[in-house]
Amino acid sequence: MNKSPMRGICEVADVDPKTLYGKIDFLYRQCLYFIADREGRLLEGMPIRRLYLGCERQDYVVSWNRQEERRNLLLHAIGTADTETRYVFGMHLSFEGTLEAEVVEEEARQAGDYDAKPPLRPHARCWLKGDYAVALNRSAGCPRPR
Numbered sequence: 503m504n505k506s507p508m509r510g511i512c513e514v515a516d517v518d519p520k521t522l523y524g525k526i527d528f529l530y531r532q533c534l535y536f537i538a539d540r541e542g543r544l545l546e547g548m549p550i551r552r553l554y555l556g557c558e559r560q561d562y563v564v565s566w567n568r569q570e571e572r573r574n575l576l577l578h579a580i581g582t583a584d585t586e587t588r589y590v591f592g593m594h595l596s597f598e599g600t601l602e603a604e605v606v607e608e609e610a611r612q613a614g615d616y617d618a619k620p621p622l623r624p625h626a627r628c629w630l631k632g633d634y635a636v637a638l639n640r641s642a643g644c645p646r647p648r
Contacts, residue, residue, distance in 0.1 A: 544589065554585040562595075596627070607631055 506514070512522050562577045581593040606628050610616070615623040616632055 540589065548587070548589070550584065550587060552586075555582055555591070556585045557582050598627075601628070603631075 508519065508522060512519055515522070558581050560579045560581070562579065564575045564577055578596045579593055581590060583590040606625060607630060610623070610625040610628070610630050613624040615625050615630065620626055620633075
């Protein structure tokens with residue numbers, strides 16, 4: 503909460519970690535019950551006369567804290583919802599935690615990603631080392647806003 507670590511929350515709220523994690527587990531279970539109810543009604547034939555879908559893009563600045571590299575990342579997410587029922591069909595974040603940078607880089611080289619235009623690359627969704635180098639060079643020539 504408010505960028506506080508769990509230890510800080512326990513200190514401010516004067517609770518032990520077991521209590522805090524118990525509350526988090528309770529909220530998690532409540533979320534599962536809620537989504538099970540919503541998904542169940544949709545599968546059983548939720549009465550939707552006509553879908554009016556709205557899409558929204560959101561950007562998130564996230565601190566990436568690995569020992570080897572510390573930087574802020576900009577992640578994008580796109581959400582789609584029915585505007586009448588407010589049922590959210592999906593919120594898709596531009597992050598894949600299962601990918602390994604070295605493996606993706608090698609696959610991209612083998613697939614010829616660096617020879618193709620960015621939208622036509624097999625690994626277009628990934629930020630390659632070469633892309634990062636180009637962005638650094640491009641930003642080096644731009645004055646920073648004050």
